[in-house]
Amino acid sequence: MDTAGLHDSELGELQRRLVILRVGLLLVVALLGLRLWHLQIREGPYYRDLSENNRTRSVVVEPARGLIYDRHGVLLANNVPSFTLYVSLEDVKDRDLLIDQLSTLLGLDAALVRTKLTARGSKQLPRKVKGRLTLREATLIESHRLDLPGVMVQVESQRNYPGGVMASHLLGYVGEVSPEQLEKPEFADLHQGSIVGQYGVEKFFDQLMRGQAGQKSIEVDAVGHEKRTVVVEQPHAGDNLYLTIDARLQKAAEHLLGEESGAIVALDPRTGDVLAMASRPGFDPNVLSRELTPKQWADIVQDEGRPLNNRASQGQYPPGSVFKVMMAAAALETKTVTPETSIFCNGGYQFGRRLYHDWKAGGHGAVDLRRALVQSCDVYFYTIGQRMGIETMASFAHQFGLGEETGIELPSERVGIVPSEAWKRKAKNEPWLPGETISASIGQGYVNVTPLQMASLIGTVANDGVTFRPRLVQAVLDRATGELQRRPAVPKRTVTLKPGILSRIREALAGVVKEGTGTRAQSALVTIGGKTGTAQVAALRTGPEKDIPKKFRDHAWFVAFAPVEAPTIAVAVLGEHLGHGGSASAPLAKELIETYIKLDLPASSGMTDGAGARERDAGGQGTR
Amino acid sequence: MIDRVLTSRGVDNFDFRFIGLIFAILGLGVLSIYSVTHDQGVAFPFYAKQLVWILLGTVAFLVMWLSDYHRIARLAYPAYAIILILLVVVLFEGKSSRGAQRWIPMGPFAFQPSEFAKLILILTLAYYYSERPRIGWLQRVVLPGLLVLPGLLLILKQPDLGSGLSFVAVYAAMLLMVGMRSKALGIILLFSLMLFPFAWEVMWGSLHDYQRQRIMTFVDPVSDPGGKGYHALQSQIAIGAGELTGKGLYGGTQSQLKFLPEGHTDFVFSVFAEEWGFLGVLALLILFVALIWLSLEIVARAKDQLGALLAVGILCMVCFCVVINIGMTVGMFPIVGIPLPLMSYGGSATVMTMASLGLLLNVKRRRLSFF
Numbered sequence: 001m002d003t004a005g006l007h008d009s010e011l012g013e014l015q016r017r018l019v020i021l022r023v024g025l026l027l028v029v030a031l032l033g034l035r036l037w038h039l040q041i042r043e044g045p046y047y048r049d050l051s052e053n054n055r056t057r058s059v060v061v062e063p064a065r066g067l068i069y070d071r072h073g074v075l076l077a078n079n080v081p082s083f084t085l086y087v088s089l090e091d092v093k094d095r096d097l098l099i100d101q102l103s104t105l106l107g108l109d110a111a112l113v114r115t116k117l118t119a120r121g122s123k124q125l126p127r128k129v130k131g132r133l134t135l136r137e138a139t140l141i142e143s144h145r146l147d148l149p150g151v152m153v154q155v156e157s158q159r160n161y162p163g164g165v166m167a168s169h170l171l172g173y174v175g176e177v178s179p180e181q182l183e184k185p186e187f188a189d190l191h192q193g194s195i196v197g198q199y200g201v202e203k204f205f206d207q208l209m210r211g212q213a214g215q216k217s218i219e220v221d222a223v224g225h226e227k228r229t230v231v232v233e234q235p236h237a238g239d240n241l242y243l244t245i246d247a248r249l250q251k252a253a254e255h256l257l258g259e260e261s262g263a264i265v266a267l268d269p270r271t272g273d274v275l276a277m278a279s280r281p282g283f284d285p286n287v288l289s290r291e292l293t294p295k296q297w298a299d300i301v302q303d304e305g306r307p308l309n310n311r312a313s314q315g316q317y318p319p320g321s322v323f324k325v326m327m328a329a330a331a332l333e334t335k336t337v338t339p340e341t342s343i344f345c346n347g348g349y350q351f352g353r354r355l356y357h358d359w360k361a362g363g364h365g366a367v368d369l370r371r372a373l374v375q376s377c378d379v380y381f382y383t384i385g386q387r388m389g390i391e392t393m394a395s396f397a398h399q400f401g402l403g404e405e406t407g408i409e410l411p412s413e414r415v416g417i418v419p420s421e422a423w424k425r426k427a428k429n430e431p432w433l434p435g436e437t438i439s440a441s442i443g444q445g446y447v448n449v450t451p452l453q454m455a456s457l458i459g460t461v462a463n464d465g466v467t468f469r470p471r472l473v474q475a476v477l478d479r480a481t482g483e484l485q486r487r488p489a490v491p492k493r494t495v496t497l498k499p500g501i502l503s504r505i506r507e508a509l510a511g512v513v514k515e516g517t518g519t520r521a522q523s524a525l526v527t528i529g530g531k532t533g534t535a536q537v538a539a540l541r542t543g544p545e546k547d548i549p550k551k552f553r554d555h556a557w558f559v560a561f562a563p564v565e566a567p568t569i570a571v572a573v574l575g576e577h578l579g580h581g582g583s584a585s586a587p588l589a590k591e592l593i594e595t596y597i598k599l600d601l602p603a604s605s606g607m608t609d610g611a612g613a614r615e616r617d618a619g620g621q622g623t624r
Numbered sequence: 625m626i627d628r629v630l631t632s633r634g635v636d637n638f639d640f641r642f643i644g645l646i647f648a649i650l651g652l653g654v655l656s657i658y659s660v661t662h663d664q665g666v667a668f669p670f671y672a673k674q675l676v677w678i679l680l681g682t683v684a685f686l687v688m689w690l691s692d693y694h695r696i697a698r699l700a701y702p703a704y705a706i707i708l709i710l711l712v713v714v715l716f717e718g719k720s721s722r723g724a725q726r727w728i729p730m731g732p733f734a735f736q737p738s739e740f741a742k743l744i745l746i747l748t749l750a751y752y753y754s755e756r757p758r759i760g761w762l763q764r765v766v767l768p769g770l771l772v773l774p775g776l777l778l779i780l781k782q783p784d785l786g787s788g789l790s791f792v793a794v795y796a797a798m799l800l801m802v803g804m805r806s807k808a809l810g811i812i813l814l815f816s817l818m819l820f821p822f823a824w825e826v827m828w829g830s831l832h833d834y835q836r837q838r839i840m841t842f843v844d845p846v847s848d849p850g851g852k853g854y855h856a857l858q859s860q861i862a863i864g865a866g867e868l869t870g871k872g873l874y875g876g877t878q879s880q881l882k883f884l885p886e887g888h889t890d891f892v893f894s895v896f897a898e899e900w901g902f903l904g905v906l907a908l909l910i911l912f913v914a915l916i917w918l919s920l921e922i923v924a925r926a927k928d929q930l931g932a933l934l935a936v937g938i939l940c941m942v943c944f945c946v947v948i949n950i951g952m953t954v955g956m957f958p959i960v961g962i963p964l965p966l967m968s969y970g971g972s973a974t975v976m977t978m979a980s981l982g983l984l985l986n987v988k989r990r991r992l993s994f995f
Contacts, residue, residue: 011929014801014936018924021939028947029913033906035954039864040902047864051898054861055877220881
């Protein structure tokens, strides 16, 4: 008790000091309460939003791209499932580590991965790192998933071209939208990683085919694992295209060119329908639609054969003697000559101090217009060209659609050159030389045309002066409404020629095949009219053809239409460096026309009954 | 012995209120642990283990409540010696978890000596001051400080900053209540304690994130393993997202989807706040304040200095842990590993806290001195 007594004063002191604890406790609790009130009541909605953002991730659901069919419903481009690697930046804890892991696991270039992850754009949207993972890569990623927070493997559709190289220039390919494209208004609804057409029909009709992306809102846990899908905004599939080309004819055209460089265009002159459009060498759009390494891309771009060049609509060549078809029509219309006017050809045409040779040494003797076309007499056309003058020639060339776009629905069509005084002043800042008129009158010199323009020209002749804009897409299936919208044939222009002129020329062109320079286009199946052409590549030539290095050899042209009586097909064949049109290209045109005749199909039908069945096919594709 | 107590009107309404509050808080704790870990998919999930700990804790509570606290206090020095040995053992033989070596494995469970060291320190200091009058600075401040030091150093070595801070807090509370003679010093201490949160806000708040990060990694490397303030932020998001009424049981996406780590241990308060909102949090705070208020009553009515010192030590320790834990979950303090008493999952902490509260209630029961 003694000791306790001694302590009593201290106990009292201690108990008096309790007030400190009481006050302190209340104060601190009040402070905590205030802080909680601030967090939960004042800032509550803000934190609730944060917690929602924490757990939900917006994932873009890519739409199924529209399919492409040929005129009879043969599938040319569809979508197949493939694995795509995405990274959700929000869930990435250590970016450098992740870049390291991904480049090791998938053998990717670390710098490339870094660019993809650091590219500008919303942090909420997952970044696409690699498409077309192999099954092995996808499993590898999935099995390391716990070590790779934020990494997702999604099944997506990959563009697929069942025909491989077939019609590659026409169909084009797809690829990720580029940063430059994203700045443009027509790509406004897209985002990094979106697939858009980058070439050909895929590019030209991209807005129809791309569809509309949907959105999936998924709930994820802290490690980025998908727990459940919260909201789904369905994507809208893109529209299907029905092209005018006939896959069989297309295949035949490409087969005819084989390993040679060149182009073949076949049109239906009555509608402008592009029945076939081949350009060689081609490329595999399946490969180009994948992600290429810079090396692969450089290989393609630097390939000397320039496989990415669509020679049909972008290749520009002197038309050579094919130009004479237009010249003949112009001469008759301007009454420079009558059909009966005879001009003597002794194998050369003297102008000033220079002698312009005919291709045939010794000449053709006295020739009228028909014979001049059949024999492809140069002197005859030198003479009428000289009489008409360059300006008249140019104005008729324009009427036949040269020097301007045909209006085909493909990107970056080239227009060629129709030379004139004004053109030369503008392009070269030089005056026109009289001798240049003479070269131009047989389609040499500055004159440049595309194979497509030539097909259109011969089509205009075949269709009695009415030019149709080349049509590639005959119908579009709107997948939202299920409606099949036909696209009408569009007459572009009627050449103003007196009646009878074109029929006379057609008759002469039939003669070319029957008895003239184009006899190798003769067919037992069908009457063919055509015109040969040989486009000089090198001005000076010495020695026989076979001794000249291939890259200096002439381009071989042949344009044709058939049947002569009522043409249903117009063809232009260009073989690069193949030499003479009559020997090299005429047989190809014949083969193609015969293939077409054997297909024995009316020009613009077939699609109607086929379309219903295809629509069902397309629906099946879309829902998958 | 229990019979004797119960029949001799040793148990009154006060005791029932006190025990009721304890079990109410324990219940809310189990509920929150259950909410976070119910889909754990193991045979013996955390909430079930916690129930076992509570059972053990109840035994400890009864033992501490119904024994004579003078007799318990007399064991203080040997107990302190033993715990020091265990703290040494844990440094060599202990089980590591998240960078700290705090546990001594015992079969399927692990025993955390630093938790028990807190209670033993309180006993030791209380016994030291009450044994005989302590006069002068040396006896009142320096010697008890030397008593605290080895335990503190061993705990910091683990490292366990949270328990270390509790150690210091207990010592400071003892000094404040009895050690300091001068009223002036006491008042200064009180004010600095009261101003601490504000001062902290100003000082800590003015630092850049990376500076805080550097300081924290220096002071306590295991405080924030996710790094970059992730933990603190997720905790605040969880609490804030609870708003007025909360998201309901299992509704806390922050913890359910594991954005908030340690939802069943140090951050159980955040889980509770997200699921039950401001109203739930207020209720919980009231429970804690009531418990501490009753404890203050016990101190005020203590009949001897040993009882008062024991009670005030336990009270301050519990109070300190509650305030620091909640303070860190709401972002007022940096994150140190201090569990929320009676709520956080943990065997050693639960048993120790319940034993301490048993001892606290014991002081009230023994207010008549028999000697």
